[in-house]
Amino acid sequence: MNTANLSRTETRRRSRHITNVAYRIELDLRGATDAQRDTFGTRTTVTFDASTEATWLDFIGPEVLSVTIDGTPVPVDHDGSRIQLVGLGRHNTVVVDALGRYSRSGEGLHRFVDPVDDEVYLYTQYEPADARRVFANFEQPDIKASFTFQVSAPEHWEVLSNRTGNRSGETVTFDPTLPISTYITAVAAGPYHRAESTWSRGTLTVPLAALCRASVAEHFDPEDIFEITKQGLDFYHDKFDFPYPFGKYDQIFVPEYNLGAMENPGLVTFTESYVFRSAATEAQYEQRANTILHEMAHMWFGDLVTMEWWDDLWLKESFADFMGAFASAHATRFTDAWVSFANRRKAWAYLQDQLPTTHPIVADIPDLEAAKLNFDGITYAKGASVLKQLAAYVGEDAFFEASRRYFAEFAYGNTTLADLLVHASAASGRNLDDWASAWLQTTGVSTLSCTDSAIVQTDPRPHRLAIGLYDKDSEGNLVRVHRREIDISTASTPIELPSAALTLLNDDDLTYAKIRFDASSLATIETSLDRVVDPLARGLIWSALWNATRDADLNPSTYVEIASKFAGSETKVGVASAVVANVQYAIDHYLDDSDAASQTWISTCWSQLESADPGSDAQIVWLRAVAAASQASDARAREIERLVDGTLPIEGLELDPEQRWMLLRSLSALGHTSRAALDAELQNDKTASGLNSHRAAVAAQPTAEAKARAWSDLMESTELSNDAVDATVTGLRAGGRRDLLAIYDDRYFDAIADLWSTRSIEIARRLVVGLFPQQESTDAADAWLSAHEWAPAALRRLVIEQRDHLARALRVRRAFGL
Known part of the structure; x- marks a missing residue:
């Protein structure tokens, strides 16, 4: 039995017996700079009341050193995931001393070594259940508690957590948190660059901080981040009528992050891709603003009031997705944020909702593996779309009045769908049972x-x-x-x-x-x-x-023709970017005669690049389109070579390192650049981004040796970070060379069950999805599914979804004789 995969049934039973929980967590991170050391010291002191003589604490780590109950040492009973506790009384104090392991997948306590200056950066990521990789705890959202963190780390480091800390030498002790769930506790430590500001409203003053790695500080723009943050706090303060409750508001941008962002109260973490090292469009700034406001909405929807279990995940994610767009449109310069929502976020929902694995917004989530995969387009974007429909159905005033009543009643507690509907019905005067049944408890579009x-x-x-x-x-x-x-x-x-x-x-x-x-x-x-x-x-x-x-109702050739004619005049850059990406997908997956279509499309992209206003967002969009289109067509390879070497200048376009790598990967996929040239480029960009871009470009080379090396790295190396895995997969698949990739089709289906059992779910998910073979039939996937009915449900779900994408592409081709 996999005891790491907690079930809803057993955690619900545990929460009935465990109450009044408080933690003190001591982490010793002073050895983090030692490259030979992959573990850290962790001590948890947890006090709680119990109405049972036996329960367990969750902890995933290499070793539990000792356990005491009420000061008495007890035998360590740890199976790798759970620490059994027996002989409990009504009031208990349990102390667990253990070793945790640093992560390279972003699950738990992630350690990153900056190749620019060899500085070490740490940060945590726990959702849905990875706090147990850092400290022993009751890992479920409905056992809220106060957490006091004490962190020992090099004295020159920034050390952060959910609350304000007091430093004494190498040790920082943080104030106790308000009652929160384990998955939103957080720690970050390292020589982070820091910028500060404040937000005030009436008697409430909230300190603000924005942080990033020192080596990317030159690209950091905290002023824009603070502007959006203050606008969001103003907006939510007025709409929710519940003052921001968590004291400070730090936002930290971290490397190798496996999400877009995470709503840890007082210490929100973001992917470092929001620190724009390369030329960025206004659409990217809009997306960052949306994410900032999404995470801020979670301070109320999710952190203040939290779902009981992951089947009500939508109670926070759908609301935050809706509020991110709503607040962007009403409180920031991005007044047409609903355009991006309609064209991009809802596209994600429509795609997810038409898969065989679709599920209701209020989903049945029996265990953690199912929860991990339920952070999807239905929980986020469909749920947000349905909430927009609810606001139209009951009126915005009633919608926000229901929110205010909901926060007032359930602050610092846990809820279910029924709790929300009571307030929505009361505020609107409408019985919403039928509405909820039609929208929240059904599937499909x-x-x-x-x-x-x-x-x-x-x-x-x-x-x-x-x-x-x-x-x-x-x-x-x-x-x-x-x-x-x-x-x-x-x-x-x-x-x-x-x-x-x-x-x-x-x-x-x-x-919707x-x-x-x-x-x-x-x-x-x-x-x-x-x-x-x-x-x-x-x-x-x-x-x-x-x-x-x-849906095979419109010929993909017609879509490509319309896009070729009008995408260049689309002034909403986020929409233009989505259209360009869709055209490339259609050419790669829906058109049999993709060579001719690719040559025509790359010529369109190049023409648009040359005619775009110098320095404009459109110029950035079409440069990216040229890079994507040229992976499969060498019709403009010579011009791209000259663009990279500087002999074909385009007014307003000065290639930054990421743009150069983007073009070099395409040239590499075509066989128009050498390994030596890629190595030389790396000497000019020895950043983390440069190293992964080099990895992708090398894997893109159209040789059997390059593909074999990339495949071997993915299958055999357990040290690759999530970013390195993504880069290798991207390079391996570049150009879609079936002549070189077909050899790995059978190997894929032979390997995935073992990958799922031996890699973290985050890394395994990237491999299963990213390496799925693009074949001319679904026979191989069907055979694997038939022979692996015993496989974990989460793994089967991924294969079923990828199989369905392939089947859809084949249906479109057949429908139009393509």
Whole structure:
């Protein structure tokens, strides 16, 4: 039995017996700078009341040195995941001395050595259940506690946790936390660069800090981060009527992070990719702002009020995803944040919701392995989309009033769906049981279309939606001339609409549904998409076109043609980036004659790059498009070579190191650069990013030797970090060379069960997904699934999903004879 995979049933039983928990955690990190040492000292003192004589503490680490109960040493009973406790009384003090192991996958306490200056950086990442890799605890969200951390580390280091600390020499002792769950406790330590500010409202003053590695500080822009942070705190303070409760607000940007960000109260962690080492578009700044506001929303949705178990994960993630876009649009300079939400976040939801492994927003999560994979497009983006529909259904005022009542009643506690619905119904005056059943407890996505006399939907649900009618004005622009907002709930809803050049269902993106265009509207789009003035309307059109392409309702060649014609004029850079990425995906997966399509597309990308305004976001977008498209076509290889060596300058474009690596990887995939040239480039960029970019470029070389080396590294090395794994996989797959990769198809299916059992779930997930073979049939995947019914459910889920992506691509090809 895998005792590391905690189940809902057993943790629920434990929470009935364990109450009044408090921790003191002492971590000795002074040996972190010793490269030969992979462990650290950890001591947990936990006090609790018990109504049972026996329970267990969770701890995953190499060794438990000793355990005492109420001062009496007891035999160590540790199976690698659980420490058994027997002979408990009503009030208990348990002390566990142990060794923890530093992580290279971002699970637990991650250690990173900066290749620029050999400095060591540490940080923790625990969700959903990796605090037990750092200290012994009751690892479940509904056993909240106060945590007091004491950390010993080199004296010149920054040492941070959820609360403010007091230093005495090498030891920093932090104030006790308010009651929180184990997964949102946090520690970071290292010679981090630090910037400071404050936010005040009335009598409340919150110290702010933003931190990153010293070697990337020259690229850091804390002023923009603080601006968004203050705008968010202003907004949430007003909307939630519950002052920020956690004292300080530190935000730290860390290397090799395996998530976008994590909402640890008082110490929010972010991926270092938000420190823009390369030229960044306004869309990237918008995405960072959205993430900052998403994590900030968690201070209330998730940290202050927490789900009882992971099947109600949506109670925090869906709300935070919705609030990230809502607050961006209402409180920051990114006033059209809903455009990006409609075109990018919802695309993730639509994709996830059409897989065989789809699940309700309120999911059945029996154990931790299932929870780990449930941080997906349904829990985040579909849930957020449905909350936007709820706000339209009950009204924004009622929505936020329900939130305020919810926080007031359940602060520092745990909740379920029923608790939220009570307040939402009370605030709105509407019984939401049927709404919750239709939206939160079902799967799938409706498809809406418009006939001459009715709105038709598949998979019927109740929708509050707007219908927009667009016609050309005196200047030839397509503008909305009529809008109607209606409720529909059946398969067909009669409606009479005036005629118009373009009928846009779900205008303003109020509901969660795919839409289809009538023939007249599609004809308008094919000739005049660039004349649609409103960016949200354009975003919805692009989203609908892509959904129709994926569903084999629109010929992928038509999508590529529309994109080739209009993507260059798309002014919303985030939408343009998504469209360009979709075209590349269509060429790689949906078109059999991809060589011809690739040559045409790379020429389009190069033309757009040359004509883009110097120094503009569009120039950045099309440079990235050139790099992606050129991996499979050498039609512009000579121009790219000259761009890299500086003999073909483009006004406004000065390649930074990451852009150079991006182009070099493409040249490497084509066989247009050598290993020696890549090694020489590395000498000019010996950063962590440079090392991984070099790794990817080397693995991209179109030789059997390069592919074999990359495959061996992935299969045999257990020391690769998550970033190094991603880079190697990216290089191995670059160019899609089936002649070189087919040899690994059988090896993939032979290896994945062992990988799942021997690697951390984070690394194993990256390998299983990233290396899935792109074959001409699903036979190999089907055979593996048939022969491995015994495999862990989480592993089977990943294979089923990748198999479905392949099957969809094959269906699209067959539908259009491609």
